[in-house]
Amino acid sequence: MSSTFGCPHCGHSNAVEAAFCGGCGTNLQEIDAALLPADDLFPVKKKGAESGESTPPPADPAPPAEPTALTEPTAPEAPPADPAVPKASPPPPAPDAPDRAKPAPDADRVPLPMLLSRFQQEWRGAVPPLPEEALQDLAKRAVQQPPSPERMDDEERRRLRNLINEDIPLLDLPQRPANTQSAAQGGELPRQPWIGWLVVVSLLAVLLLGDAPATVTVHAWPGVEEAHTAINQLSPESVALINWAYDPATAGEMDLVALPVMEHLIRSQSRLVVISQLPGGPATARRLMARAGQQISPQERAAFFDSNLVEGGFLPGGASVLALLGQDPATGLPVDAQGSQTDGRLAITRLEQAPPALTLVFAAQAEGVQRWLEQVQPLNRTPVIAVVSGAADPALRPYLESGQLAGLVSGYSGGLAYEQRNARNLSRAEERLHQQRSAARNWLLWLVILLALLGNLAAHSTERGWGGWRP
Amino acid sequence: MPPAQSPWIYRLGLTLTAAVAALVLMDRFQLLPALRPVTTLLYGWALLLAAFALLLGIGNVVWVHVRRVQQGAAEWPLSLLLVGSLLLVFLAGSIGPGGATAPLMEWLFSALIGPGQATLFALTGVFVLIAAYRYLRLDRADGLWILAGTLLVLLLQTPSSYAALPPVLVDLADWLLDWPVMAALRGVLLGGGLAALLVILRLLVQRGVGRG
Numbered sequence: 001m002s003s004t005f006g007c008p009h010c011g012h013s014n015a016v017e018a019a020f021c022g023g024c025g026t027n028l029q030e031i032d033a034a035l036l037p038a039d040d041l042f043p044v045k046k047k048g049a050e051s052g053e054s055t056p057p058p059a060d061p062a063p064p065a066e067p068t069a070l071t072e073p074t075a076p077e078a079p080p081a082d083p084a085v086p087k088a089s090p091p092p093p094a095p096d097a098p099d100r101a102k103p104a105p106d107a108d109r110v111p112l113p114m115l116l117s118r119f120q121q122e123w124r125g126a127v128p129p130l131p132e133e134a135l136q137d138l139a140k141r142a143v144q145q146p147p148s149p150e151r152m153d154d155e156e157r158r159r160l161r162n163l164i165n166e167d168i169p170l171l172d173l174p175q176r177p178a179n180t181q182s183a184a185q186g187g188e189l190p191r192q193p194w195i196g197w198l199v200v201v202s203l204l205a206v207l208l209l210g211d212a213p214a215t216v217t218v219h220a221w222p223g224v225e226e227a228h229t230a231i232n233q234l235s236p237e238s239v240a241l242i243n244w245a246y247d248p249a250t251a252g253e254m255d256l257v258a259l260p261v262m263e264h265l266i267r268s269q270s271r272l273v274v275i276s277q278l279p280g281g282p283a284t285a286r287r288l289m290a291r292a293g294q295q296i297s298p299q300e301r302a303a304f305f306d307s308n309l310v311e312g313g314f315l316p317g318g319a320s321v322l323a324l325l326g327q328d329p330a331t332g333l334p335v336d337a338q339g340s341q342t343d344g345r346l347a348i349t350r351l352e353q354a355p356p357a358l359t360l361v362f363a364a365q366a367e368g369v370q371r372w373l374e375q376v377q378p379l380n381r382t383p384v385i386a387v388v389s390g391a392a393d394p395a396l397r398p399y400l401e402s403g404q405l406a407g408l409v410s411g412y413s414g415g416l417a418y419e420q421r422n423a424r425n426l427s428r429a430e431e432r433l434h435q436q437r438s439a440a441r442n443w444l445l446w447l448v449i450l451l452a453l454l455g456n457l458a459a460h461s462t463e464r465g466w467g468g469w470r471p
Numbered sequence: 472m473p474p475a476q477s478p479w480i481y482r483l484g485l486t487l488t489a490a491v492a493a494l495v496l497m498d499r500f501q502l503l504p505a506l507r508p509v510t511t512l513l514y515g516w517a518l519l520l521a522a523f524a525l526l527l528g529i530g531n532v533v534w535v536h537v538r539r540v541q542q543g544a545a546e547w548p549l550s551l552l553l554v555g556s557l558l559l560v561f562l563a564g565s566i567g568p569g570g571a572t573a574p575l576m577e578w579l580f581s582a583l584i585g586p587g588q589a590t591l592f593a594l595t596g597v598f599v600l601i602a603a604y605r606y607l608r609l610d611r612a613d614g615l616w617i618l619a620g621t622l623l624v625l626l627l628q629t630p631s632s633y634a635a636l637p638p639v640l641v642d643l644a645d646w647l648l649d650w651p652v653m654a655a656l657r658g659v660l661l662g663g664g665l666a667a668l669l670v671i672l673r674l675l676v677q678r679g680v681g682r683g
Contacts, residue, residue: 317517324514
């Protein structure tokens, strides 16, 4: 028996222990050796055996091996065989692999596994092979780990995980040793538990003593005015779709931003269809809408909750199903299980004839808005307003500049600026709340500056020798 | 092993994936308007699959943690607590006419889930302050730029300092966000998109050749 055998796909000569073909990358381990001995089925093609080139006569003038049933019929001329390969006499044809040169009378009796294997080998040829180094690496790993089914399964999962999580090698920057950070680089400053206490005391002080000027002014970032104008233009008959992409974790900031916008939406008397892809999203939306409803008259509130609000509920599936909302919202939007909202169902069905007049995405992270702009807006061409946290603002500003966003309300400043555009007279309790929030922001700003200053002083003293002073 | 591990099945799955991707891409580029009903149907299937996957995930969580309790594995009381909480919420939502808006569900959300999530997220503020202490350094490489940018944006967003800032600084902050920051983020967006495409192609091609 020879130490090499030919690849069933390209005829390349491979060592018997090779896991993959060196010519085309075919996985040689998949050949069922028990059913079809590889050496018998895929003999090494001798140089010139098929191309008719003149070759030195072998020592043993045995006739050239004829292709067998699994040899590729349209394979190109066979590559040269390894000269170290001893010339073996042609193997007898396998009982299940009739000679393809002459039509086999029992061809229809080829076992199914062999046919599947043949189909698989041919199919593989449609994909270009991996580089040689990658093949060698894969073959080495495959040889080191015998193909036990369970181990292959684990290995497969690990490989796919690594492949997906692996960083794209863009730059080969030298790795900095872990212990070379100096104190000035923040590497040696111990964690300071007093910072936590300072934060707690500061927040308590704000709550108990904090105050701010009665008139709070904030910077109105671009996008707030545009959002306000777009909602102003909604007619009472129009339908606005709301994608609720935040939950209680981020409601502390997001409610401040979303509340004035929602209040404006309710006053517009347009019909709102609210959906969420977060399990806690619908409940968070209900709470905020209830709070916004308290700011309007009882008649407006009743009209909104009775006929203008459609709770679409939770929509699973992530980004993969968002496109359905752009193509066929009546199919994609869930309706209440009780079926009590017939009007709501009708409102959703109306979306089938015409897209919503406006879409609002309330999101704590930029990805929530980006998904919508990528998956839904190209399909329904609806203007989108983003109501987001301050952290999401920089990532979304390019979309506002490019016109994909019709408005952008972000962070506490955005929410406050929007509320000032609503031009509603605030109650004393609301004014007091605004003052407390503004005072808290002021305190925390100065706390950040103080801590940055202390950190610099501590690092400087460690480096320059102030007796290792540390706050 | 079951046939699911066989390369032939992988090939079939890969072929189906590629075919669906091609259909969706052609529909997105509006090459064949007649494809729209087909892709709508596919998206509908994806929605159903996602809902089923959710149920499957819940079943798997219950199965894993019930077994942990049965075997007395490490921290099994936490597993018991998890299964008990899950059953409680499930019963609260499924018994009674209110469904997800039943009073008990509302209470669970308002009294447990909401405050718990908000408390965990509030720790972010403490992390930010500690980071300001440890890493906003003037003598670090690029630290000056980070410190200056951080302070400028903070001053601009804080009520007490915004009124006192000269207009030129306000304009400077706007310019920073509108030009250099936006340019960098657009680069990040484009780079992220290209990287995702590269990973997908690598997965498909290497998957197709490397492991059969």
